[in-house]
Amino acid sequence: MALVIDGVFFQLAQSGIARVWRAVLPRLAAELDMPIVLLDRGGIDIDIAGVEVVPFPSYKSKFNAHDSVLLEKVCRHYDASVFASTYYTTPLQTPSILLVYDMIPERLGFDLTQRDWREKEIAIAHARRHVCISHNTRKDLLNYYPELDPESTTVAHCGIEPAVFKRADESAIAAFRRKTGLNRPYYIFVGSRAQHKNYKNASLFFDAVKTMRKVDFDVLCVGGEKNVEASESGGHKIIQLDLDDESLAIAYSGATALVYPSLYEGFGLPVAEAMSCGCPVISTAHGSLPEVTGTAALTIGGFSVPEMVEALNAVRQDTVRTQLIDAGLAQASQFRWESFSHDISRVAQRIAADGRTGKFKAFYDKWTELRALQGDVDVLA
Missing domain, CATH: 3.40.50.2000 (Glycogen Phosphorylase B;)
Known part of the structure; x- marks a missing residue:
C-alpha cells in the first residue's frame, strides 16, 4: 500500500506549485502511514526520508491516454492505494486525490479545448476527492462542475515556512x-x-x-x-x-x-x-x-x-x-504547512480506506474502457 505522486509539474516549471510540493512532501512522509513514491519526469532534486524518487518518462501533452496506462502500471508495481498528481495527470484504476490550485482557465475564459485544459477536466472527473487551496477555489470548482459531490471537496489553505519567512535583521x-x-x-x-x-x-x-x-x-x-x-x-x-x-x-x-x-x-x-x-x-x-x-x-x-x-x-x-x-x-501566523499536510494526509487515508472496500471499482472499470478508446483515437491522429 503506497501513495504514488506524479512529479510532472517539476518537469514543466519550478514556480509556486513546485514550491507547494517541496514544502508538503517531507511533512506527508512524516505523517502518512504509507510509503510515498515520487515519479521524477525531470526537474526533481529532492532527497527526503520516506520518499522514494523513481525515474519516469517525460510528459508530453498529446498521448495522455497512453501516459495513463504507464501510470497505472507503476501504481500496481508499488501496490498504490492512492495516486496524486502535482498537475493534471491520471492513472486508470488507482483512486486519485486532486489538489485543485485554481480555476483560472475556466474563470478567465481560456480556450478550454486545448489539450492541457481537457486533461484538467479529466483529472477532476477521475479524482474521488478534491482538496482546494482556498474557499474561493472550491466555490469556483463546484460552480463549473456542479455534478461533483460537495462532500468530496475540502479546503486546505497553503502554508508558509516561519523559520524562513520572518523579519530579517x-x-x-x-x-x-x-x-x-x-x-x-x-x-x-x-x-x-x-x-x-x-x-x-x-x-x-x-x-x-x-x-x-x-x-x-x-x-x-x-x-x-x-x-x-x-x-x-x-x-x-x-x-x-x-x-x-x-x-x-x-x-x-x-x-x-x-x-x-x-x-x-x-x-x-x-x-x-x-x-x-x-x-x-x-x-x-x-x-x-x-x-x-x-x-x-x-x-x-x-x-x-x-x-x-x-x-x-x-x-x-x-x-x-x-x-x-x-x-x-x-x-x-494562521498559515502553516503542517496543517495543510495534515489535511492532505487525512483525505489520502480516506480514499485508501474507501478503495479497499471496492467502492470505486465499477467507476474505474468503465473509466479504463473510455480511456482506451481515447488512446486509439490518439494513435490514429
Missing part, C-alpha cells in the same frame, strides 16, 4: 541593498508580469509608477520574465532577480510594500509570505486574496491608476505601515 537588509544596488526605498512585485488575460494585473502597477514624477523609490521584480518593462521608468530603477526563499525573505523585509494587484488567485502565497516578513501588502479583493489578507492589506479595486498611486503613497506613511505590519504578522 537590519544588517541582512543592508547587505541585500548593497548587493542589488537598491539604495532607495523599493516596492516588490513577485511572479510573472505577462499572462493571458493579464490576470496578475502587473500593468496597473507599472502604469502607476510611470505617472509618479517624484523619483525617490525603485522597483524589484522577483521571478517572472527576465526582461523588465524598462531599466528605468521615469527615473525609477526597475530590476529583475531570481531569489531563493532566504533571499526573498530579506527582500520582503526591506521593501516598502509587496504590490500584488491580481484579479484572480487560487491562493496568493507571496502575500502570506510577505506579511510573515513584516512587509506591508497592497492587494485586491479578487479571487481568494481576501482569505489570505483578511484586513491586513491595503486593498484597492485593481483597475484605477490614480487609486494605485494613492496606495503606493499611503503605504509609506508611518502610521499606515505600522498598522499593516502588525496586522500582517498576525494574519500570516
Whole structure:
C-alpha cells in the first residue's frame, strides 16, 4: 500500500506549485502511514526520508491516454492505494486525490479545448476527492462542475515556512541593498508580469509608477520574465532577480510594500509570505486574496491608476505601515504547512480506506474502457 505522486509539474516549471510540493512532501512522509513514491519526469532534486524518487518518462501533452496506462502500471508495481498528481495527470484504476490550485482557465475564459485544459477536466472527473487551496477555489470548482459531490471537496489553505519567512535583521537588509544596488526605498512585485488575460494585473502597477514624477523609490521584480518593462521608468530603477526563499525573505523585509494587484488567485502565497516578513501588502479583493489578507492589506479595486498611486503613497506613511505590519504578522501566523499536510494526509487515508472496500471499482472499470478508446483515437491522429 503506497501513495504514488506524479512529479510532472517539476518537469514543466519550478514556480509556486513546485514550491507547494517541496514544502508538503517531507511533512506527508512524516505523517502518512504509507510509503510515498515520487515519479521524477525531470526537474526533481529532492532527497527526503520516506520518499522514494523513481525515474519516469517525460510528459508530453498529446498521448495522455497512453501516459495513463504507464501510470497505472507503476501504481500496481508499488501496490498504490492512492495516486496524486502535482498537475493534471491520471492513472486508470488507482483512486486519485486532486489538489485543485485554481480555476483560472475556466474563470478567465481560456480556450478550454486545448489539450492541457481537457486533461484538467479529466483529472477532476477521475479524482474521488478534491482538496482546494482556498474557499474561493472550491466555490469556483463546484460552480463549473456542479455534478461533483460537495462532500468530496475540502479546503486546505497553503502554508508558509516561519523559520524562513520572518523579519530579517537590519544588517541582512543592508547587505541585500548593497548587493542589488537598491539604495532607495523599493516596492516588490513577485511572479510573472505577462499572462493571458493579464490576470496578475502587473500593468496597473507599472502604469502607476510611470505617472509618479517624484523619483525617490525603485522597483524589484522577483521571478517572472527576465526582461523588465524598462531599466528605468521615469527615473525609477526597475530590476529583475531570481531569489531563493532566504533571499526573498530579506527582500520582503526591506521593501516598502509587496504590490500584488491580481484579479484572480487560487491562493496568493507571496502575500502570506510577505506579511510573515513584516512587509506591508497592497492587494485586491479578487479571487481568494481576501482569505489570505483578511484586513491586513491595503486593498484597492485593481483597475484605477490614480487609486494605485494613492496606495503606493499611503503605504509609506508611518502610521499606515505600522498598522499593516502588525496586522500582517498576525494574519500570516494562521498559515502553516503542517496543517495543510495534515489535511492532505487525512483525505489520502480516506480514499485508501474507501478503495479497499471496492467502492470505486465499477467507476474505474468503465473509466479504463473510455480511456482506451481515447488512446486509439490518439494513435490514429
